Each structure stands twice: as structure tokens, then as C-alpha cells.
Amino acid sequence: MRVIVAAIDFGTTYSGWAFSFRSDYEKDPTKADVKHWHSGLGTVKTPTCLLVKPDGVTLQAFGYDAENQYMELADKDEHKNYYYFRRFKMLLFGALGKHLTKEINVTDEMGKELLGIDVFAMSIKFMIDDLMAVVNQRLTGIIMETDIHWVLTVPAIWSDPAKQFMRHAAVKAGIATERLTIVLEPEAASLYCQHLPVNTAVTDDSLTISEFPTGSKYMVFDAGGGTIDITVHEVQSQYTLREVRAANGGDWGGIIVDKAFEHFLIDLVGETVFNTFKHSETVDWLHLSREFELKKQAARTQSEGNVIMHFPVSLIDLFETEKERKMSIKDAIVASKYSKTVDLKRDKFQISHSTVEKLFEDSIQQIVKHVQILMNDERMADIKVILMVGGYSESALLQRAIKSALPGIHIVIPQEASSAVLRGALIFGHNPMTVTERILKYTYGTGVAKPFVDGIHPESKRRKTDAGDRCKDILDKLIEKGLRVTPGETQVKEYYYTSNKKQSGMFFNIFISEEKNPTFVDDKGCTKLGTIKIYFEEPDVYLDVKSI
Structure with a gap:
């Protein structure tokens, strides 16, 4: 019995945590104690920012505190030996994570590096400690480690090595692996929304997932700061769901808007x-970044008026004192392509709404293009509803673009879109069997040696064994990409034998591939996921063609 389930939503731009007691879950699955961070706004997420002391191993602060303390250090010019990390989660996004190892480094905002696994572990450890302090305040008794089951959220489009990296980081942070569950973010959000009453969704016709009959399908659109995660779910009975289309998406999240703002400033x-x-x-620079984050969140679909920001005097001075500069910043703006849409009055920066919208353009265009391609697939003909969750889904500009691109499709947005993943993760933690079926994103197999066939197998893979010449590195497919699998059930059974007499054990290297039928383990697209090691009490003497 899981007395308490604790969830950590580790996001690219914002993170948070929540917990729920089993007794509360049984009365109301949506009930949760969600951390509200003291930012002046009382938000349920804090920036994924990490401040590390100059020794490179001691955490100084996390979240809003990390931002504020780094500003204070910078104000006294004492920040240069500290490490300040933000948005480092994107390190884990990429094709199968071929270069993703425990030795990979992550770069801070000023170019200094630390071991990536340590940076992730320090972040998770902070949230563990912060949550435990609140839990212990709530209860009179002492909470044992075994009373808590932890759930860590990850994007569904991440590769298996990336998910494995997060598990290693969580274990390094102090969570025992048997008390840790990794949950896919769109699944968590979908589970939460299945339990929501009608009046908690922001839609034109008060439509909610909880009212859908069994067999109804809908797209889950999870838009965060880093990634856009898209999958398709089907409603099952008793608040369960199954995945009917494998997760897909890309790195088109809100941070692309931030990069566009930087390019905009560089243009000026x-x-x-x-x-x-x-x-x-x-x-x-930190103040300007924080102010833009607030303006970005508040960006609306307006054709008139301006967005007003503070333009740092120090940036004006740097521009106007640069070697051989012959014009003021105001004159430079007048001479630029922004002459009619941007104005500077003293330290007040006025930007037209149309210019701010253009900062969203690259991100939104890529998202809309991908969603339209998906919806044009004949297999998506019965999809009439899109569930939008994640912090970026709260953007009025993104909402308008999705609605405009998909006329006739109902858009469902829960009022707490940014915390839907966190709350749903708790539901999954209490009852993992709420997801009844998933679609495999990869082909899985193991490396074997089979009898060598002259003229068919490459000479570079010939190997001498007690059973004759073998071709090594053949991928023996265990299960194929695109198949439906049921969590908790055995999917395949295979028998393997040794290739040499008196072997003391067998090593099974497990590989994944985005191809359905790769031939060799070192084919393009194949990646080693891990190794299973089996040792024999007595040396084995069996020989067979399907051998390791």
C-alpha cells in the first residue's frame, strides 16, 4: 500500500511538486497538496534554475531563490565563480540520446561546465527535501522512507536513454529505484482530465474528457517550455485509458520565443x-529576461497598442560607447527594420503587439504544421477533440493558432493546464494500471551470433566458436516498433543458449532502433540501451544456433 505518493514535475523552464495521501485519493483522485512558490504571484511552478557554489558540488539555491541570489551576487560582482544553470533539461532531448552518458557535461549560463548527472540530481534532491519538510509539518508522526512512492514526469517523446538518465539522477538524489515510477507527461495530464467536472475546463461548449463514452479518442497536446508532446488516447472504462498512437512532437516549446527575443535584441x-x-x-540581463518571461505569458492577440518594457540603461551605454559608434540607440532603431514598430523613450521600450507576435511565429508555425500533418492522416479521422495542457498551452497566441488551424475540432483546456501533469502523476502513482495499453516507439532486440553464411554475412563479423564459425552482432528482434503492448504483461518469450563450452555466464546487450527490421546491432539507428548479465552456478555446455 502506498501511503503517500509524491510527484515531481521537472520541466525545462518551470518545475514543481505535489503529494497526496492514499486516504484522500480514494475519496477524490484529484485532491492534491501542490506546492505554491513564493514569487509574489503564488505560482504552482518555480523556474528550473540552479545556483551551485564555486566548489561545484554544493547547492546554493533552486528556483526563484536561485534567480534572486544570483542577481544579488552579480550586483556585488561576486557571481563569476558560481554556477548558474537554467533550461538544462533540453540536454536530454534528441534522437535516441546516442551521446547521452553519465559522463556528459551541462553548460551553465556563463559557459562553465559541471557533470550533467550531478546537476539533475541536485535539482531533484532539492525538491525531495522541500517536499519532505512540508509533509513532516503536516503530520505528527514520523514518515518512513518506505511510506512514500515517488513519481517523476518525463516527456513521452524522450528516448529510452533519456528516461533512464532521469532515473539514474533520481536514484543519485536519494530515491530508491523500487520506490520510483517514471510517468509520461501526456498520460498524466490525460488521467487528471478524465476526473475533471464540466466547470473546470475552458472550452466553448463546456466539453470535458470525463464525459466521453468508452471508445472515444482524443489528441493530447502537451506544450511546455522545451518540448511539444503529442499523443492519442482512447477512453476505457473506470477512468482508464489506452494509447492508440505513439507519442511524437519536437523541441518547439516556449524557449524558442525566448531565443527569438534575444535575436531581436541582437538585431538592435x-x-x-x-x-x-x-x-x-x-x-x-537577468532582470530583462525575467520581465520578458512575464510579458510572454501575458501576450494577447491584439492588433493595436504596445507592450512596454524597461530597457536597461547599461545596454544603451554599451551600445553608444562601442568603438567607432556614430549613432545613438534611438537613431539605430529608427534606421532599423523596426522603425515603425519599436520606440525607445528614455528607458521605456515600446514594442508593437505585432512585433511581439512575430517572436512567437517560428515556434507556433512549427507546432501548427506538425499538428495539421497529424490530423490529415486517415487514422486520425475520428479525432474530434484536442486536450491542451502544459504551461505553453495557456498562451492565448498558441490557443488561437491551434483553433484557427483546425476548424471543427473541439479544444479542451483545463483551468489549471500548467499543473495538470503534476496532479495526474499522483493519480498514476496511486494506480499505475490506469494506462491499459501503449504503442511501442522502438523495435527492441538483443545481439546474437548465428552460423556464418559465406557470401551473405560480412567477413568482419566472422567469429570462431566451439560450434563453428558464427556471425556476430546480428540483432535478434524481440518486439517490433508500432505494436500494442499491455503494461505488466510478458510480451515475448525466447530461449538462448551458450556458444562455447563451460561458459560461466551470458551477457544480453539490449538494443533499440527506430527501424522495424534492423539486421545488425551496429546498423544506423540502433542504440544500445543496456546489458542484462546472467551468471551460472555451473558452467553451461549447451550449444545452439541462436546464441549470445
Whole structure:
């Protein structure tokens, strides 16, 4: 029995945690104690920012505290030996994570590096400690480690090595692997929304997933700061669901808008001035980044008026004192392509709404294009509803673009879209069997040696054994990409034998591939996932053609 389930939503831009007691879950699955961070706004997420002391191993602060303390250090010019990380989760996004190992480094905002697994583990450890302090305040008795089951959320489009990396980081942070569950973010959000009453969704016709009859299918659109995660679910009986289309998506999240804002500033002041500003006027750069984050969240679909921001005096000074500069920043704006849409009055930066919308353009266009391609697939003909969750889904600009691109499709947005994943993760933690079926994203297999066939097998793979010449590195497919599998059930049974007499054991290297039928384990697209080691009490003497 899981007395308490604790969930950590480790996001690219924002993170948070929540917990729920088994007794509360049984009365109301949506009930949860969600951390509200003291930012002045009382948000349920805090920036995924990490401040590490100069020794490179001691955590100084996390979240809003990390932002504020780094600003204070920078204000006194004492920040240069500290490590300040933000948005480092994107390190784990990529094709099968071929270069993703425990030895990979992550780079901080000023170019300094630390071991990636340590940075992730420190972040998770902070949230564990923060949650445990609150739990112990709530209860009079002492909570044992075995009373808590932890759930860690990850994007569904991540590769298996990336998910495995997060598990290693969580274990390093102090969570025992048997008390840890990894949950896919779209699944968590979908589970939460299945339990929501009608009045908690922001839709034109008060439509909610909880009212859907068994067999209804809908698209889950999980938009975060880093990735856009899209999958298709089907409603099952008794608040369960099954995946009917494998997760897909890309790195088109909100941070692309931030990069567009940086390019916009570089267009105005030049790359050299901007880089100098970031490194030498760090406090002003941090304030500008934080202010833009607030403006980005509040961006609306307006054709008139301006967005007003503070333009740092230090950036103006750097621009106007640069070697051989012959014009003021105001004159430079007038001479630029932004002459009619941007104005600077003292330190007040006025940007037209149309220019702000253009900062979203690249991200939104890529998202809309991908969603339209998906919806044009004949297999999606019966999809009439899209469930939008994740912090980026709260953007009015993104909502408008999706609705405009998909006329006739119902858009469902829960009022707490940014915390839907966190709350759903708790439901999954209490009852993992709520997901009844998934679609395999990869082909899985193991490396074997089979009898060598001259003219068919490459000579480079010939190996001498007690049973004759064998061809090594053949991928023996265990299960194929695209198949439906049921969690908790055995999917395949195979028999394997040794290739040499008196072997003391067998090693099974497990490989994954995005291809359905790869031939060799080192074919393009194949990646080693891990190794299963089996040792024999007595040396084995069996020989067979399907051998390791």
C-alpha cells in the first residue's frame, strides 16, 4: 500500500511538486497538496534554475531563490565563480540520446561546465527535501522512507536513454529505484482530465474528457517550455485509458520565443554588445529576461497598442560607447527594420503587439504544421477533440493558432493546464494500471551470433566458436516498433543458449532502433540501451544456433 505518493514535475523552464495521501485519493483522485512558490504571484511552478557554489558540488539555491541570489551576487560582482544553470533539461532531448552518458557535461549560463548527472540530481534532491519538510509539518508522526512512492514526469517523446538518465539522477538524489515510477507527461495530464467536472475546463461548449463514452479518442497536446508532446488516447472504462498512437512532437516549446527575443535584441544592438551586456551587466540581463518571461505569458492577440518594457540603461551605454559608434540607440532603431514598430523613450521600450507576435511565429508555425500533418492522416479521422495542457498551452497566441488551424475540432483546456501533469502523476502513482495499453516507439532486440553464411554475412563479423564459425552482432528482434503492448504483461518469450563450452555466464546487450527490421546491432539507428548479465552456478555446455 502506498501511503503517500509524491510527484515531481521537472520541466525545462518551470518545475514543481505535489503529494497526496492514499486516504484522500480514494475519496477524490484529484485532491492534491501542490506546492505554491513564493514569487509574489503564488505560482504552482518555480523556474528550473540552479545556483551551485564555486566548489561545484554544493547547492546554493533552486528556483526563484536561485534567480534572486544570483542577481544579488552579480550586483556585488561576486557571481563569476558560481554556477548558474537554467533550461538544462533540453540536454536530454534528441534522437535516441546516442551521446547521452553519465559522463556528459551541462553548460551553465556563463559557459562553465559541471557533470550533467550531478546537476539533475541536485535539482531533484532539492525538491525531495522541500517536499519532505512540508509533509513532516503536516503530520505528527514520523514518515518512513518506505511510506512514500515517488513519481517523476518525463516527456513521452524522450528516448529510452533519456528516461533512464532521469532515473539514474533520481536514484543519485536519494530515491530508491523500487520506490520510483517514471510517468509520461501526456498520460498524466490525460488521467487528471478524465476526473475533471464540466466547470473546470475552458472550452466553448463546456466539453470535458470525463464525459466521453468508452471508445472515444482524443489528441493530447502537451506544450511546455522545451518540448511539444503529442499523443492519442482512447477512453476505457473506470477512468482508464489506452494509447492508440505513439507519442511524437519536437523541441518547439516556449524557449524558442525566448531565443527569438534575444535575436531581436541582437538585431538592435549587435551580437558583440549583447554578449558583453550578458556577461558584464549580468543583473540587468537577468532582470530583462525575467520581465520578458512575464510579458510572454501575458501576450494577447491584439492588433493595436504596445507592450512596454524597461530597457536597461547599461545596454544603451554599451551600445553608444562601442568603438567607432556614430549613432545613438534611438537613431539605430529608427534606421532599423523596426522603425515603425519599436520606440525607445528614455528607458521605456515600446514594442508593437505585432512585433511581439512575430517572436512567437517560428515556434507556433512549427507546432501548427506538425499538428495539421497529424490530423490529415486517415487514422486520425475520428479525432474530434484536442486536450491542451502544459504551461505553453495557456498562451492565448498558441490557443488561437491551434483553433484557427483546425476548424471543427473541439479544444479542451483545463483551468489549471500548467499543473495538470503534476496532479495526474499522483493519480498514476496511486494506480499505475490506469494506462491499459501503449504503442511501442522502438523495435527492441538483443545481439546474437548465428552460423556464418559465406557470401551473405560480412567477413568482419566472422567469429570462431566451439560450434563453428558464427556471425556476430546480428540483432535478434524481440518486439517490433508500432505494436500494442499491455503494461505488466510478458510480451515475448525466447530461449538462448551458450556458444562455447563451460561458459560461466551470458551477457544480453539490449538494443533499440527506430527501424522495424534492423539486421545488425551496429546498423544506423540502433542504440544500445543496456546489458542484462546472467551468471551460472555451473558452467553451461549447451550449444545452439541462436546464441549470445
